[in-house]
Amino acid sequence: MPTTPRTHHRDTPPPRTGGSEAETLRGFLDYLRTSVAGKVEGAPEPRVRTAAVPSGTNLLGLLTHLTHVERALFLGAEVRSWPATFRAAPEDGVxxxxxRYREAVERANRVLDGCADLGEPLPLTRPGRPAPSVRWALTHMIEETGRHAGHADILRELIDGTTGR
Known part of the structure; x- marks a missing residue:
């Protein structure tokens, strides 16, 4: 197997956030959002959509999935099939x-900007489903984005050798 030349990017350290719980949670979430989007930016076609593991996971699909999660959690969008969210449409490139991901994040942040109390439920929910607290939603989105950012790190390195945050 040919060796891919390594491209090392300077690691971006964790954010220095304000002292409040909300500032800390939002700071780390935005840090992870930026990191995972950066892993997809500049990734070459068609390798960005080529499965590198038996599950079929690919870099473009990970970011498509995270877009759906942002929309479902913070904007109240309905998702009919979570497995389908891991596939980018054939006509969609990097x-x-x-x-689309950055637009979803921007819209989600506008919703969060209106949430003063982390213990209150999110304002946008799906009918018939109780809204989680803002604290729970932020914590879950940090976990979800962090998990997939780790996957994206590995997939991007396999694609073209790019490492770093």
Whole structure:
């Protein structure tokens, strides 16, 4: 197997956040969001959508999935099939998927900007489902994004040798 030349990016250290719980949670979530989007940016086609593991997981699919999670959790969007969220549409390239993700994050942040109390339920929910607290939603999104950012680190290194945050 040919060796892929390594591209090392300077690691971005964890964020220095304000002292409040909300500032800390949002700071770490935005840090992870930026990191995972950065792993997809500049990744070459078609390898960005090629499965590198038996589960079929690919870099473009990970960011497509995270876009759906952001929309479902913070914007109240309905997801009919979570497994389907791991597949980017054939016509969607890196630019489209990254742009769509950043737009979802921006909309989610506008919702969060209106949430003063972490113990209160999120304002946008799906009918018939109780809304989680803002604290729970932020913690879950940190966990979800962090988990997939780790997957993206590995997949991007397998694609073209790029490492770093």
């Amino acid at each position: 630019t489209e998927v990254v742009t």
